[in-house]
Amino acid sequence: MPDSKSARAAKSVPSRGQQRADGSTFRSKDEVEVGRRMEALKASKIMMVDDEPTTIEVLATFLEGEGYENIVTSTDSREAVDLLRKHLPDCVLLDLMMPNVDGLQILRAIRSDATLQHTPVIILTSSTDAETKLKALQHEATDFLGKPVDPSELALRLRNILAAKAYQDHLINYDGLTGLPNRRLFLDRVDRILRRASVESIPCSVLHLGLDRFKQINDALGHRAGDILLKAVARRLERSIRPSDLLAIPGLNEAGSPLCRLGGDEFLVILCGSPSADSTRTIARRIFSNLSQPFRISDEELIVTASIGISLFPEDAEDIEALLGHAATALSHAKQAGGNQIAFYSRALNTESSKRLLMENQLRKAIGREELLLYYQPKFDTYSGDLRGAEALMRWNHPEQGLVPPVDFIPLAEETGLIESLGEWALATACHQNVAWQNAGFEPISISVNVSSKQMRRGNFVQTVRFALSDSGMAADHLILEVTESMLIEDQAKTLDMLNELKAMGVKISVDDFGTGYSSLSYLKSLPLDELKVDRSFVSGVSEGSDDSAIVNAIIAMSQSLGLIVVAEGVETAAQLRFLQNRGCDQYQGFLRGRPVPPSEWGDILKRSTGGD
Ligand code: C2E
Ligand code: CA
Ligand code: CA
Numbered sequence: 001m002p003d004s005k006s007a008r009a010a011k012s013v014p015s016r017g018q019q020r021a022d023g024s025t026f027r028s029k030d031e032v033e034v035g036r037r038m039e040a041l042k043a044s045k046i047m048m049v050d051d052e053p054t055t056i057e058v059l060a061t062f063l064e065g066e067g068y069e070n071i072v073t074s075t076d077s078r079e080a081v082d083l084l085r086k087h088l089p090d091c092v093l094l095d096l097m098m099p100n101v102d103g104l105q106i107l108r109a110i111r112s113d114a115t116l117q118h119t120p121v122i123i124l125t126s127s128t129d130a131e132t133k134l135k136a137l138q139h140e141a142t143d144f145l146g147k148p149v150d151p152s153e154l155a156l157r158l159r160n161i162l163a164a165k166a167y168q169d170h171l172i173n174y175d176g177l178t179g180l181p182n183r184r185l186f187l188d189r190v191d192r193i194l195r196r197a198s199v200e201s202i203p204c205s206v207l208h209l210g211l212d213r214f215k216q217i218n219d220a221l222g223h224r225a226g227d228i229l230l231k232a233v234a235r236r237l238e239r240s241i242r243p244s245d246l247l248a249i250p251g252l253n254e255a256g257s258p259l260c261r262l263g264g265d266e267f268l269v270i271l272c273g274s275p276s277a278d279s280t281r282t283i284a285r286r287i288f289s290n291l292s293q294p295f296r297i298s299d300e301e302l303i304v305t306a307s308i309g310i311s312l313f314p315e316d317a318e319d320i321e322a323l324l325g326h327a328a329t330a331l332s333h334a335k336q337a338g339g340n341q342i343a344f345y346s347r348a349l350n351t352e353s354s355k356r357l358l359m360e361n362q363l364r365k366a367i368g369r370e371e372l373l374l375y376y377q378p379k380f381d382t383y384s385g386d387l388r389g390a391e392a393l394m395r396w397n398h399p400e401q402g403l404v405p406p407v408d409f410i411p412l413a414e415e416t417g418l419i420e421s422l423g424e425w426a427l428a429t430a431c432h433q434n435v436a437w438q439n440a441g442f443e444p445i446s447i448s449v450n451v452s453s454k455q456m457r458r459g460n461f462v463q464t465v466r467f468a469l470s471d472s473g474m475a476a477d478h479l480i481l482e483v484t485e486s487m488l489i490e491d492q493a494k495t496l497d498m499l500n501e502l503k504a505m506g507v508k509i510s511v512d513d514f515g516t517g518y519s520s521l522s523y524l525k526s527l528p529l530d531e532l533k534v535d536r537s538f539v540s541g542v543s544e545g546s547d548d549s550a551i552v553n554a555i556i557a558m559s560q561s562l563g564l565i566v567v568a569e570g571v572e573t574a575a576q577l578r579f580l581q582n583r584g585c586d587q588y589q590g591f592l593r594g595r596p597v598p599p600s601e602w603g604d605i606l607k608r609s610t611g612g613d
Contacts, residue, residue: 041162042067043129049073049080049106050124051098055147055414059093062151063158076248077101081109084116091161093145093154096125096132104132107139111350118168120161124149175261177227178234183268186260190270194313197272204313205280207269208327209237209287212305212339214265225297229304230265232295234520237267240287266331268324277312281357284308284342289417306333311345340364360416362398363409367425373396374429375596378605379448379567379589382580388436389446389480392430393596394422414454414605423455424464429470431479433599438474442606448480448510453487457494469505477507484512488527493534496527503528512569515555525562532559536570542579549579556583 046068050056056073062072074080074086074431076097084092084106092110096103103123109117121137133144136310143157154296173185180201183190188207197204210235218226237259260268269287271280287308295302311330317323330345337343341361361603364564366372376390396404413419427449434447441509455461488495488511499509511524516539541548552568559566568580581590594605 029262041159041166042069044090044162045070046091047072049075049077049086050095051075059149066155077106080106090121090165092121092123093157094123096123104135107136107141111140115552120165122157122257178231178261180234180259180261181257183260183262186268189256193270193272194320195387198318202273204270204272206311206323206333207284207328208309209267209306210331211265212307228297229295235263236290237287240347280310281342285416305340307331307344308335309340309345314343360412363413363418366396367421372425373397373598374426375598376602377589377596378594379587380593382585382588387445391448392426394426414452419452419455420458423452427464427468431468431474432480435472435474437606444478446478446480449481450482453484453490456487462498465502465507480510482507482510482512485514499528514553518595521558529564531565531567533567533569539568539570539576542576553583556585
């Protein structure tokens with residue numbers, strides 16, 4: 001009777017290894033490693049084909065006792081080949097003498113089947129007949145066991161065969177250098193994934209990553225260093241993909257790595273169940289950000305960039321060849337456009353998102369290409385009219401679009417994480433600029449730098465500030481960091497720690513766009529603040545009796561009660577300035593006295609205001 005007892009797997013019998021782990025004996029690292037490998041072999045799938053139920057019963061029970069968890073049996077040789085194709089066992093124990101279909105026929109079928117071809121087969125035979133053995137050997141039987149089978153001999157032979165197979169499988173399926181799956185294993189996996197995905201309508205995407213200028217690195221540092229780099233890249237790729245990126249689809253995502261080394265400096269990633277171009281892009285960005293940290297290779301710091309081409313299933317293609325081909329095409333577009341960027345192969349994406357992507361790619365390079373600038377807007381004393389400081393405001397001198405205002409790129413920078421490097425650049429540049437003015441003999445002024453909440457929450461912000469100060473040599477009390485109200489409200493404990501640390505360094509903290517958030521007075525009291533900036537929207541509306549006037553009044557009164565400097569933003573008219581003077585506002589900024597201008601125009605402003613040489 002057909003008798004597939006794969007349900008045996010459910011019975012969990014403790015293996016010898018587990019029983020042995022009584023902690024009483026010391027095991028060396030090598031022994032532990034060997035033990036670990038042997039334990040892993042116990043997960044192998046073993047199939048037994050024998051027409052005698054008792055033989056099956058005895059051997060299966062014994063193997064289960066040895067810890068093998070995955071045993072499939074059959075007493076009907078006619079169904080054996082179908083079962084083999086279904087279960088793809090790691091090793092087959094095959095009886096020779098069976099009615100209907102004999103063992104030799106089955107062996108022949110195995111050796112001529114493309115997928116089963118290399119499966120190890122141990123022949124169980126009571127026959128002492130040399131000719132039968134010879135025939136089995138001709139059909140590439142892997143090993144023999146005489147019947148009745150000696151269980152300890154079976155255990156040893158099985159273990160050795162499985163170990164050899166595991167090693168062989170590894171060689172066939174994994175990249176020797178990085179240990180990642182190779183193209184063969186990956187294609188096999190993607191093929192299975194896509195078949196399932198098309199039935200269940202699961203969206204997938206393929207990322208094809210290539211390092212930029214790997215050949216030059218290899219030539220300059222040597223192949224050994226190149227190899228070390230590739231291994232390190234592989235580890236960072238592994239770190240970039242989180243389990244939460246992959247939808248839990250039983251039998252798919254948990255089975256093996258979503259990565260592959262294609263050869264050379266090229267890698268593939270399959271993301272299954274990550275629903276949209278957006279989430280794929282998020283993961284691609286995470287890969288970029290992980291790769292952007294310098295690599296330390298033979299005592300050299302190496303900065304490596306990469307390009308990624310992405311194709312989406314099913315939008316771009318429904319079969320594996322085309323999908324991989326499209327990802328490769330997208331990669332070559334990314335490389336042609338200068339590298340260090342992400343490109344979608346996509347007719348499906350609308351132009352809006354490809355425009356954004358273009359912008360993102362350009363922004364990523366803007367710092368290196370020196371396209372970013374800081375303009376500075378003067379800040380004055382409301383009563384004396386003296387210059388009190390300058391606020392650094394970022395501009396992007398875009399190669400095609402000319403001067404781009406921050407509203408058009410700061411949100412994108414925040415979303416993509418680029419704000420971290422942009423902000424770091426702005427901080428460093430502003431500090432250096434201020435020191436340059438001081439060195440030119442002008443009266444020292446304070447410099448205000450805008451800080452985005454994303455920037456503050458990412459990376460090590462305090463350290464960035466400390467470095468900007470020490471690198472430029474600017475005194476900490478000449479630096480004012482402008483943070484927004486919303487930032488103060490998020491993650492209050494962490495914010496307080498960070499502000500206290502900055503405060504301890506001597507840096508001043510200003511709350512930007514004040515009045516637009518919802519911070520409570522009692523909360524503000526608990527923070528180490530120095531300045532409040534009244535948002536432009538209130539200032540522009542001030543006139544006697546208006547709501548905005550009442551708000552500005554209240555903010556000024558509140559600042560005074562908290563002992564903070566209050567600065568009005570966006571002062572455009574003399575009437576607005578008079579209003580502020582009457583209410584006791586300390587300082588102001590605005591088009592009335594000074595627009596943001598490039599450093600080249602600051603010589604005049606400083607000369608007029610502080611009488612430097
Ligand atoms: P913000 O910090 O509130 O900067 C003041 C904005 O008001 C500036 O716009 C400035 O040009 C503009 N402004 C100043 N006086 C007047 C006036 O009298 N009338 C009018 N209508 N506008 C005035 P800008 O330079 O376009 O910057 C916009 C925003 O972009 C800034 O708002 C700030 O939130 C952000 N930003 C600028 N540079 C940086 C930066 O380096 N880092 C970060 N994170 N954000 C920045
Ligand atoms: Ca500001
Ligand atoms: Ca503001």
